[in-house]
Amino acid sequence: xxxxxxxxxxxxxxxxxxxxxxxxxxxxxxxxxxxxxxxxxxxxxxxxxxxxxxxxxxxxxxxxxxxxxxxxxx
Amino acid sequence: xxxxxxxxxxxxxxxxxxxxxxxxxxxxxxxxxxxxxxxxxxxxxxxxxxxxxxxxxxxxxxxxxxxxxxxxxxxxxxxxxxxxxxxxxxxxxxxxxxxxxxxxxxxxxxxxxxxxxxxxxxxxxxxxxxxxxxxxxxxxxxxxxxxxxxxxxxxxxxxxxxxxxxxxxxxxxxxxxxxxxxxxxxxxxxxxxxxxxxxxxxxxxxxxxxxxxxxxxxxxxxxxxxxxxxxxxxxxxxxxxxxxxxxxxxxxxxxxxxxxxxxxxxxxxxxxxxxxxxxxxxxxxxxxxxxxxxxxxxxxxxxxxxxxxxxxxxxxxxxxxxxxxxxxxxxxxxxxxxxxxxxxxxxxxxxxxxxxxxxxxxxxxxxxxxxxxxxxxxxxxxxxxxxxxxxxxxxxxxxxxxxxxxxxxxxxxxxxxxxxxxxxxxxxxxxxxxxxxxxxxxxxxxxxxxxxxxxxxxx
Numbered sequence: 126x127x128x129x130x131x132x133x134x135x136x137x138x139x140x141x142x143x144x145x146x147x148x149x150x151x152x153x154x155x156x157x158x159x160x161x162x163x164x165x166x167x168x169x170x171x172x173x174x175x176x177x178x179x180x181x182x183x184x185x186x187x188x189x190x191x192x193x194x195x196x197x198x199x
Numbered sequence: 200x201x202x203x204x205x206x207x208x209x210x211x212x213x214x215x216x217x218x219x220x221x222x223x224x225x226x227x228x229x230x231x232x233x234x235x236x237x238x239x240x241x242x243x244x245x246x247x248x249x250x251x252x253x254x255x256x257x258x259x260x261x262x263x264x265x266x267x268x269x270x271x272x273x274x275x276x277x278x279x280x281x282x283x284x285x286x287x288x289x290x291x292x293x294x295x296x297x298x299x300x301x302x303x304x305x306x307x308x309x310x311x312x313x314x315x316x317x318x319x320x321x322x323x324x325x326x327x328x329x330x331x332x333x334x335x336x337x338x339x340x341x342x343x344x345x346x347x348x349x350x351x352x353x354x355x356x357x358x359x360x361x362x363x364x365x366x367x368x369x370x371x372x373x374x375x376x377x378x379x380x381x382x383x384x385x386x387x388x389x390x391x392x393x394x395x396x397x398x399x400x401x402x403x404x405x406x407x408x409x410x411x412x413x414x415x416x417x418x419x420x421x422x423x424x425x426x427x428x429x430x431x432x433x434x435x436x437x438x439x440x441x442x443x444x445x446x447x448x449x450x451x452x453x454x455x456x457x458x459x460x461x462x463x464x465x466x467x468x469x470x471x472x473x474x475x476x477x478x479x480x481x482x483x484x485x486x487x488x489x490x491x492x493x494x495x496x497x498x499x500x501x502x503x504x505x506x507x508x509x510x511x512x513x514x515x516x517x518x519x520x521x522x523x524x525x526x527x528x529x530x531x532x533x534x535x536x537x538x539x540x541x542x543x544x545x546x547x548x549x550x551x552x553x554x555x556x557x558x559x560x561x562x563x564x565x566x567x568x569x570x571x572x573x574x575x576x577x578x579x580x581x582x583x584x585x586x587x588x589x590x591x592x593x594x595x596x597x598x599x600x601x602x603x604x605x606x607x608x609x610x611x612x613x614x615x616x617x618x619x620x621x622x623x624x625x626x627x628x629x630x631x632x633x634x635x636x637x638x639x640x641x642x643x644x645x646x647x648x649x650x651x652x653x654x655x656x657x658x
Contacts (some may be wrong), residue, residue: 133270135202139236139621153571156346156347156348156351157351157409157412158411158415159351159408159411159412159413159415159416160346160350160354160408160412161350161424162411162427163345164347164408164430164434165346165424165430167403167404167434168346168426168433168434169426170432171308171430171433171436172427172429172430172433174433175429186601195345
């Protein structure tokens with residue numbers, strides 16, 4: 126599995142965990158349940174966005190390389 | 200944990216069971232409890248604390264357990280003293296913004312070392328020579344792939360007030376004084392204009408979080424769920440870019456252009472500067488409070504001589520300009536703060552002792568009160584005797600500029616009051632201040648109706 130795919134999988138798992146699992150946390154500061162949920166959703170989405178951007182860039186770069194290779198061969 | 204004499208223990212230091220701050224013989228120490236041992240050892244072993252101290256992001260500290268041992272202590276740290284402790288509700292927009300970005304930077308560096316900030320209190324940040332610095336050495340703990348415990352606190356103590364100051368009005372920074380532990384996110388949404396929702400960061404970290412908070416109310420607080428490091432870093436990145444994008448909001452200010460609009464001639468202004476410099480040199484203060492400092496023309500001069508100077512003004516635009524132009528990254532001991540001398544910062548928090556009032560943070564070796572007293576007596580209706588009594592509490596020596604009733608500005612203020620004012624003039628001034636201070640010098644500022652006094656507290 127590629128690095129990007131595993132990132133997507135982790136982000137997806139985060140969202141699943143958010144919906145199905147919860148354990149008590151131990152901290153002297155009350156983090157707030159809403160704050161935890163917000164982090165998981167917003168953080169997950171942002172990470173997905175980053176992964177998507179990197180994926181997009183990688184595809185563009187690969188296409189450009191192939192094109193320039195072809196031109197070179199011609 | 201050993202209970203110290205209450206006079207030694209900092210009354211603000213009790214929330215975190217990992218340790219507390221105490222003062223002894225004029226020095227500041229931090230008691231580290233055995234409860235925090237595992238985290239302290241881990242954080243120290245990663246080199247995080249050393250790196251943060253080197254980068255001037257964490258206050259200098261040294262382990263003095265061998266000489267300053269206390270029962271129940273895992274360690275005793277001697278901590279560098281901050282010359283003047285200030286609070287977020289006294290900061291200008293850019294000070295709060297710099298403090299927020301520093302906090303995010305600390306969290307990112309901590310994560311690089313396998314650690315995390317276990318809280319995100321804005322009160323853990325102080326200003327030292329124009330730069331924000333973390334003062335709580337015990338705020339770091341081992342990072343586990345979990346959501347950030349300090350996220351909500353960060354949003355309530357940094358992002359929410361910054362958004363309000365940016366989108367609505369700079370004066371809303373003072374909300375932190377009423378909402379001591381941070382501005383509630385639901386209230387922030389009510390006060391923000393609708394266009395703020397177009398900012399993804401504001402929408403997601405404030406509105407969405409507030410929505411989820413409301414929906415999950417009554418649920419198990421702090422339910423732990425996994426959040427991988429990449430997601431948390433993306434979240435921190437987005438918080439940072441959101442805060443970077445915020446600019447100080449438009450707020451009316453009649454004082455920001457004061458230096459261009461005053462009624463001094465060039466010679467009078469020069470004479471005033473020379474006299475103030477002479478008076479300061481005579482007192483040789485270690486600390487100066489410039490009250491009604493405007494954009495900091497005089498406080499900058501004392502700070503440039505290495506004197507720890509706090510420049511107070513009630514106008515947030517003036518303080519913002521003073522911070523940005525004279526203090527930020529200037530490496531001089533100048534701290535501009537938003538404070539109204541007619542209603543100074545009170546004691547706040549538990550038993551009024553967690554955040555100290557202005558009086559409790561004094562007295563200053565020297566207070567500058569330049570062309571302010573006529574505003575207190577005439578505009579704010581505070582009798583001269585009460586002004587003198589209060590200044591006696593916060594100053595060991597005073598440089599006061601008394602603007603005479605013949606001055607055009609005073610005439611304008613008096614005309615607006617139609618005679619309904621407390622007694623104002625040099626005679627009344629000498630009577631009121633003479634009770635508490637000795638008059639060392641009296642100098643007329645040439646080409647003006649202004650007199651400069653140097654007063655020293657009576658023993």
